Amino acid sequence: MPEVKMTVNGKPASGQIEGRTLLVEFLRETLGLTGTHVGCDTSQCGACVVHVDGKAVKSCTMFAAEAEGAEIKTIEGMAEPDGTLHPIQQAFQDHHGLQCGFCTPGMVMSAAALLAENPTPSESEVRDYLEGNLCRCTGYHNIVKAILAASGQDVSRIAAE
């Protein structure tokens, strides 16, 4: 089987793959990075979002072989090495942006990509950007609030739900 090499969360990573191995399978099964979730496997739910060379990508839509030489960031790479949460993770905690948490890694990774592109998005821009991320608990309100808070905007007038 061919070998694939990439950088994952700042460290070199490699492994044997089949041509059909998806990036999400490589991350979860070969590297043991199970924070990236599989909610649908059909490119709809966004639970598998990671960053590939800085862009948000649904890792169930990409072959591992296509990530050869790429810089990948997963949810495991968001907190500081001492465990301090990334500001987006902290905002999700502070504003109750998660219920079951299954969608949360993908939401956080999408939010990080959004804020890198648009540091102070409006509420409707956040909602539009999250179109590809489904939360089956329907906890969108607090997710959007958390992302607005993570962008440094005042969310004190947005009611909690």
Ligand code: FES
């Ligand atoms: S598992 Fe990739 S979009 Fe649902």
Ligand code: FES
């Ligand atoms: S928090 Fe439950 S699916 Fe999103």
